[in-house]
Amino acid sequence: MNKQVVVIGAGVAGLTVAGALAEQNIKVILIEKEAQTGGHVRNWDRLFPSRRHGSEVMDFLDSNLTKQVDIRRGVTVSSIVRTQNGFKVTLANDDEIDAACLILSTGFQLFNAAKKEEYGYGIYDNVITSAELESIFKSGKEIATKNGKNPERVAFIHCVGSRDEKVGNLYCSKVCCVTGVKQAIEIKEILPHCEVFSFYMDLRMYDRNFEELYYEAQQKWGVNFIRGRLSECAENPDHTLIIKTEDTLTGKPLKMTVDLVVLLVGFTPSAGTGEIVKMLGLKTGQDGFIASADEHFLDNNTDIPGVFVTGAVKGPACIVNTIADARATAQQAAKYLFTLKTG
Amino acid sequence: MINFNLFVLPFSLGLIYLLIAIGKSWYLWIKALPAHDKVKLKAGIRHPQLMLGAIREVFMEGLIHRKMWLRNPLMGYMHTSFALGWFLLIVLGNIESRFYSGTHLNAPYYPIFLKFFIHDKLVIFFEVYTVPGIFRFLMDFILLFVLSGLFLAIIKRQKSKWFGMKRAAEYQLTDQISLICLWMIFPMRLLAESYTAGYYGSGGGFMTQPLGGFLVSITPLPSDFIAYTMWWGYSLALGIFFITLPYSRYMHIPTEILLIFFRHCAIQPRKWHSAFSDVEVHACSRCGVCIDVCQLNDAGITDSQAVYFIRGVRDQYVPDEISRKCLVCGRCQEVCPVGIRTDSLRLIKRRELFSSQPSDYSFLPTASLSRGESPRQGGVAYFAGCMSHLTPSIIRAMKGIMEKAGINYVQIDENRSICCGRPLMIAGKDRQANDLITANKELIRQTKAELLVTSCPICYRVFREEYTLPIRVQHHTQFILDLVKSGRIPLQAHFKKVAYHDPCDLGRGSRIYSAPREVLAKVADLVPVINECSDALCCGGSLGILNVSQQQRDEMTKISLSTLMKEQPEILVTACPLCKKTFSKHAEIEVKDIAELVYKAIPG
Numbered sequence: 001m002n003k004q005v006v007v008i009g010a011g012v013a014g015l016t017v018a019g020a021l022a023e024q025n026i027k028v029i030l031i032e033k034e035a036q037t038g039g040h041v042r043n044w045d046r047l048f049p050s051r052r053h054g055s056e057v058m059d060f061l062d063s064n065l066t067k068q069v070d071i072r073r074g075v076t077v078s079s080i081v082r083t084q085n086g087f088k089v090t091l092a093n094d095d096e097i098d099a100a101c102l103i104l105s106t107g108f109q110l111f112n113a114a115k116k117e118e119y120g121y122g123i124y125d126n127v128i129t130s131a132e133l134e135s136i137f138k139s140g141k142e143i144a145t146k147n148g149k150n151p152e153r154v155a156f157i158h159c160v161g162s163r164d165e166k167v168g169n170l171y172c173s174k175v176c177c178v179t180g181v182k183q184a185i186e187i188k189e190i191l192p193h194c195e196v197f198s199f200y201m202d203l204r205m206y207d208r209n210f211e212e213l214y215y216e217a218q219q220k221w222g223v224n225f226i227r228g229r230l231s232e233c234a235e236n237p238d239h240t241l242i243i244k245t246e247d248t249l250t251g252k253p254l255k256m257t258v259d260l261v262v263l264l265v266g267f268t269p270s271a272g273t274g275e276i277v278k279m280l281g282l283k284t285g286q287d288g289f290i291a292s293a294d295e296h297f298l299d300n301n302t303d304i305p306g307v308f309v310t311g312a313v314k315g316p317a318c319i320v321n322t323i324a325d326a327r328a329t330a331q332q333a334a335k336y337l338f339t340l341k342t343g
Numbered sequence: 344m345i346n347f348n349l350f351v352l353p354f355s356l357g358l359i360y361l362l363i364a365i366g367k368s369w370y371l372w373i374k375a376l377p378a379h380d381k382v383k384l385k386a387g388i389r390h391p392q393l394m395l396g397a398i399r400e401v402f403m404e405g406l407i408h409r410k411m412w413l414r415n416p417l418m419g420y421m422h423t424s425f426a427l428g429w430f431l432l433i434v435l436g437n438i439e440s441r442f443y444s445g446t447h448l449n450a451p452y453y454p455i456f457l458k459f460f461i462h463d464k465l466v467i468f469f470e471v472y473t474v475p476g477i478f479r480f481l482m483d484f485i486l487l488f489v490l491s492g493l494f495l496a497i498i499k500r501q502k503s504k505w506f507g508m509k510r511a512a513e514y515q516l517t518d519q520i521s522l523i524c525l526w527m528i529f530p531m532r533l534l535a536e537s538y539t540a541g542y543y544g545s546g547g548g549f550m551t552q553p554l555g556g557f558l559v560s561i562t563p564l565p566s567d568f569i570a571y572t573m574w575w576g577y578s579l580a581l582g583i584f585f586i587t588l589p590y591s592r593y594m595h596i597p598t599e600i601l602l603i604f605f606r607h608c609a610i611q612p613r614k615w616h617s618a619f620s621d622v623e624v625h626a627c628s629r630c631g632v633c634i635d636v637c638q639l640n641d642a643g644i645t646d647s648q649a650v651y652f653i654r655g656v657r658d659q660y661v662p663d664e665i666s667r668k669c670l671v672c673g674r675c676q677e678v679c680p681v682g683i684r685t686d687s688l689r690l691i692k693r694r695e696l697f698s699s700q701p702s703d704y705s706f707l708p709t710a711s712l713s714r715g716e717s718p719r720q721g722g723v724a725y726f727a728g729c730m731s732h733l734t735p736s737i738i739r740a741m742k743g744i745m746e747k748a749g750i751n752y753v754q755i756d757e758n759r760s761i762c763c764g765r766p767l768m769i770a771g772k773d774r775q776a777n778d779l780i781t782a783n784k785e786l787i788r789q790t791k792a793e794l795l796v797t798s799c800p801i802c803y804r805v806f807r808e809e810y811t812l813p814i815r816v817q818h819h820t821q822f823i824l825d826l827v828k829s830g831r832i833p834l835q836a837h838f839k840k841v842a843y844h845d846p847c848d849l850g851r852g853s854r855i856y857s858a859p860r861e862v863l864a865k866v867a868d869l870v871p872v873i874n875e876c877s878d879a880l881c882c883g884g885s886l887g888i889l890n891v892s893q894q895q896r897d898e899m900t901k902i903s904l905s906t907l908m909k910e911q912p913e914i915l916v917t918a919c920p921l922c923k924k925t926f927s928k929h930a931e932i933e934v935k936d937i938a939e940l941v942y943k944a945i946p947g
């Protein structure tokens with residue numbers, strides 16, 4: 001019997017799981033809707049906390065892919081039907097694949113910053129997202145405002161689209177705090193005279209070496225951290241921006257003019273994930289991400305036997321955690337295939 | 344013949360008691376009016392045209408129940424048959440009794456119990472062409488009319504849905520006693536008159552006569568005794584009803600009459616609890632029409648609707664929480680058949696609770712135009728409003744429109760925005776709001792503008808109602824309409840399938856329904872929605888309520904949104920930044936302000 005595995009989504013999670021299964025000689029078909037694999041990390045320049053280049057991680061993950069992995073790029077899944085032996089996956093190009101088990105690694109989607117209209121994304125020229133700033137770093141282009149000048153003042157805004165009942169997302173996106181700290185340092189490295197401000201509710205430096213990065217940002221680079229949630233942004237006739245907030249440590253309303261505003265956008269469940277959830281009838285949590293069968297004991301399983309979940313499809317996660325999670329998933333999937341064979 | 348019998352006593356005493364009770368309440372209310380209102384009332388009473396108007400309204404609303412008919416014909420019929428029917432029975436009964444007694448001075452009970460005292464043997468019942476025959480026919484017919492209403496009322500208690508009501512108000516004990524007596528009155532009258540007619544073999548009409556004959560034939564007891572018992576029962580039902588009336592919901596009937604007179608004499612409601620608002624509170628019939636329209640139901644809140652709030656005020660016990668739990672959306676006010684200003688009553692209570700809380704506006708920016716904001720002699724002062732600052736695309740569109748139209752304008756709240764004060768006012772903090780109003784008024788004065796334009800219906804309302812400005816105020820929908828009409832902005836683009844949502848404060852609050860529709864007709868194909876104009880739902884974002892959870896708000900928003908999505912529009916348009924923001928969170932299509940759409944439609 002054909003014991004191949006279909007992995008949907010070739011970001012860090014999908015690539016890792018595919019590599020780990022291939023290592024065990026299991027045939028994998030990896031489906032990616034984009035023309036290139038790598039997911040979000042393909043767009044990131046240097047990674048927190050070590051500042052290693054994202055491309056290094058990409059190369060490492062690609063190097064694990066053996067001939068056992070059949071990658072289908074630029075195609076989406078149009079239907080999944082449960083069969084006696086597992087699943088029949090039909091692709092948008094009408095290819096049909098029989099799979100003994102399915103692994104979902106369709107990841108996340110960035111919060112649409114235009115939904116937080118008061119911050120002016122898409123309305124004012126000099127409001128960008130952290131993802132766009134990453135692309136600027138990666139392209140090596142100059143950091144400049146729309147009228148071509150280097151900014152003298154930059155403000156990072158934390159929790160855009162996260163921890164915000166008003167947009168319907170109560171959860172914390174986990175990685176944006178440290179991304180903001182990393183990017184603040186990077187701005188200072190390139191433009192030492194630029195003043196950098198970070199507006200946060202609280203800083204969540206939860207993982208190894210994160211707090212150290214935060215220290216560095218304050219002590220070495222003089223980044224100003226101000227506790228307060230941005231209430232709104234307005235544009236001056238010269239396209240600089242006025243940001244209004246309250247400094248909650250001093251309890252005073254605060255108004256400041258800056259040249260560039262960077263919105264640290266959070267994670268939201270991806271549209272691609274939504275489609276697959278519908279096809280399979282999977283459960284999601286209150287936050288909209290896929291719910292695993294049990295947070296402690298079966299965190300890579302779903303309620304449907306043979307359907308596994310891995311990476312940011314379950315909620316915000318950094319690369320380190322995503323890789324570890326994907327390896328665990330490979331282990332679970334291999335075990336499942338083994339029981340199919342023997343049972 | 345002396346027309347008296349002991350059984351008339353319960354009725355007569357009850358009537359005397361009732362008249363004294365109503366007289367006392369009316370007297371106290373009128374006495375509590377401020378002097379200038381008393382003058383108005385006196386003048387009004389002497390003004391025949393005003394009085395005719397008031398009497399006409401009492402007739403239309405108190406007897407015919409016109410507004411009930413408009414809501415639900417079955418409910419309208421039920422109310423009309425009861426009120427008008429009873430009224431006609433009294434009037435005709437009086438005329439009929441004069442015919443028999445030949446005098447104008449009958450005891451009040453005489454016409455009510457006429458058939459007990461008069462047994463006209465001369466006319467047989469089908470002889471309708473004689474005067475007594477006509478009366479008999481009419482009196483029976485009207486009694487039947489009333490009984491049909493009673494029949495409906497009994498059904499309504501079980502099946503309120505048929506009457507267009509999903510939920511009915513809960514009644515208190517006195518209400519229930521009154522209700523039972525009220526329901527007993529007319530069946531008792533039917534039985535009393537029928538037995539009497541049956542016993543004497545004449546004197547009844549087309550209904551009571553045959554029924555009487557039949558009843559007498561099947562009753563084993565002496566029928567004169569039964570008839571007499573029934574007359575007692577009839578009188579007792581009336582008497583007890585009259586005595587309990589002042590303590591029951593039926594007190595609303597005499598109170599509404601007074602309210603109508605107050606209104607016709609132009610007695611102004613005040614900002615604090617006063618004789619006027621007390622009359623309003625007592626004029627609530629607890630009909631419960633306000634319950635179904637209230638969107639708090641969608642959020643699972645069922646204890647705070649106008650009827651319950653008003654009951655609390657009347658019983659002098661309203662938990663603070665109930666006073667605060669209301670969107671102040673005005674939907675209940677719109678449908679209240681008595682025309683009670685339910686929103687204002689809620690705000691009065693909030694003022695009592697919260698207006699004395701301390702406030703500190705020392706951080707208010709100085710009320711003078713800042714650099715770059717030169718006065719615009721004769722031009723436009725634009726006030727975007729705090730909410731529009733959260734939707735900057737509206738401000739951008741408005742500025743774009745004004746620039747394209749070559750308007751000489753200055754934005755007052757570009758650099759420092761002082762709140763218009765309405766959010767505080769709907770929280771009951773009028774005194775605190777006054778600080779803001781004074782500051783804004785000064786700013787508006789300094790602009791030397793001729794017209795104040797705002798993008799926010801919330802601001803618009805408070806500018807008009809509380810600011811007493813010497814210049815005109817427009818919401819931007821009206822302003823844009825004027826620009827379009829005068830050809831100052833050419834419009835080219837046309838949008839397909841647009842649904843329009845009426846914001847509460849623009850629609851019900853300011854009665855602006857046609858301006859946005861006229862503007863939209865120029866740039867878009869409007870699709871129908873389920874609830875519109877005065878029946879539009881609140882978006883759920885209301886600033887009027889602060890003690891509901893985000894989830895409860897979300898529920899209200901989703902339901903409100905679904906009424907707008909009926910024809911699958913491509914764009915949802917509104918004219919309020921708060922509505923836009925609230926809907927954006929849940930809508931799957933674009934949500935735009937009317938100004939944005941117009942700005943997009945301007946070529947070049």
Ligand SMILES: Cc1cc2nc3c(=O)[nH]c(=O)nc-3n(C[C@H](O)[C@H](O)[C@H](O)COP(=O)(O)OP(=O)(O)OC[C@H]3O[C@@H](n4cnc5c(N)ncnc54)[C@H](O)[C@@H]3O)c2cc1C
Pocket residue numbers: 008009010011012013014031032033034037038039040041044046047048049075076077105106107108109110130131134175179265266270271272273275276310311312313317318319320322
């Ligand atoms: C601004 C920003 C900066 C970050 N920087 C760092 C960092 O420096 N260090 C760090 O550790 N983490 C960082 N992260 C987190 C990191 O991006 C995630 O941990 C990682 O992307 C998760 O990988 P994933 O494979 O689960 O999801 P994704 O990266 O989202 O990959 C999902 C893949 O699935 C594909 N897909 C989706 N739907 C379908 C479908 N229906 N059919 C086929 N394919 C589909 C997508 O195209 C995509 O390729 C950052 C995150 C953000 C937002």
Ligand code: SF4
Pocket residue numbers: 158159160162163171172173174175176177178202203204264266
């Ligand atoms: S990681 Fe930081 S910025 Fe991101 S949602 Fe959590 S607290 Fe906000």
Ligand code: SF4
Pocket residue numbers: 626627628629630631632633634649650653678679680681682683685
């Ligand atoms: S407030 Fe008006 S609608 Fe509501 S119960 Fe009273 S009379 Fe009826």
Ligand code: SF4
Pocket residue numbers: 636637638639647648649668669670671672673674675676685686
């Ligand atoms: S104003 Fe609106 S929310 Fe308040 S009771 Fe009336 S219908 Fe309900």
